[in-house]
Amino acid sequence: AISNSGGDWPARLLHRIGRLNLLIQGFKHFDDQPPETQADLRAAVGWTPRKNELLHLPRVQDKWNVIGSWLERDGRLRIQRRWLIGEQTGRTALLLDYAHGRQMFKSNLLIPGSAVTADLIFYPSAAPLRAFVAEQTDTATTISRVRGHTTIAAALQSYTAAIARNPWLPFFHLAIAGVIPVQDGKRWHLTDQQGHSIPIRPKFSQAWHLFSLSGGHPVMIFGEWDGESLAPLSVLVEGRWLDLTVMRGVL
The missing domain is CATH 2.40.50 (OB fold (Dihydrolipoamide Acetyltransferase, E2P))
Structure with missing residues (x-):
């Protein structure tokens, strides 16, 4: 809960209410939005396309450095986020995996500190970030370099x-x-x-x-x-x- 979670909680609560209102207004004018914004609105409420519906989209090939991961649990459901940064493109990609019970994650071999050459397909978005591996072209190696901000x-x-x-x-x-x-x-x-x-x-x-x-x-x-x-x-x-x-x- 945000309320009473720090001295600045009213400002943070107001900010989140503003984002929720923006989402409501976005759906009210959904047909007037560009396709990328429509995709972001759907994603904001948990409506994302299946991977096989995106195979026609352009692939981004690069040597992808696995820079970080995070695991969340919701009952028996496990949600894993893996962050990748392309050496040549400089693009960042977020891979989302879901597993139930003892089921293994599909990208279990992509551990932080490793790198892999692969083709990624990004989900439609005005700020593309989430992606999935369309084709992996070599085995995992170690990271050689990573682009980052200096300040x-x-x-x-x-x-x-x-x-x-x-x-x-x-x-x-x-x-x-x-x-x-x-x-x-x-x-x-x-x-x-x-x-x-x-x-x-x-x-x-x-x-x-x-x-x-x-x-x-x-x-x-x-x-x-x-x-x-x-x-x-x-x-x-x-x-x-x-x-x-x-x-x-x-x-």
């Missing part, structure tokens, strides 16, 4: 541009180089060399792991931004991408 301001600017095209994005990817995890009271932040900072998600339980891995020095971090705080998913340490979501225990 927090540049990273947030990319988020603002995406939200302007698709206001119903629930979260967005941020890859930021040269940031340091800093604790301020009970809250953690990422601070860049320009002195700008963004808050880390309050429920993020690997903050001390992240701080230890950074050694108090600037590192590159990838995570999910929801417009209010960042959930770090991986960190680049000594040339290797480490999955923060699997780290457990007390340091």
Whole structure:
């Protein structure tokens, strides 16, 4: 619940009500919207096309670096998000997988820190992000390089541009180089060399792991931004991408 979840909860509640109203207005004028916005409106209420309905769309071939993953549970349903960044195109892709009970995920071999050459097809959107693997052309290797933003301001600017095209994005990817995890009271932040900072998600339980891995020095971090705080998913340490979501225990 948003109410009473922090001193700024009225502003956050108002923001979400505004997004809901925008969604309602979008459906009221659905036929007047361009096809990409219509697709975003459908996706916002959980209505997405089947993969076989999208096979006619252009493929994007690249060497895709698996930069982060996140697993959610809803009863027996497991939902996995995998984030990929293309080495040549610089595009970011989100792969969504669903599994029930003990069922395996289809992209189970795509682990953070690996890379694979593949053709992806992106779902229609005004800000295309979600995709699926149409064809994998080689076996997984390790990441060689990743494109990211050099400042927090540049990273947030990319988020603002995406939200302007698709206001119903629930979260967005941020890859930021040269940031340091800093604790301020009970809250953690990422601070860049320009002195700008963004808050880390309050429920993020690997903050001390992240701080230890950074050694108090600037590192590159990838995570999910929801417009209010960042959930770090991986960190680049000594040339290797480490999955923060699997780290457990007390340091």
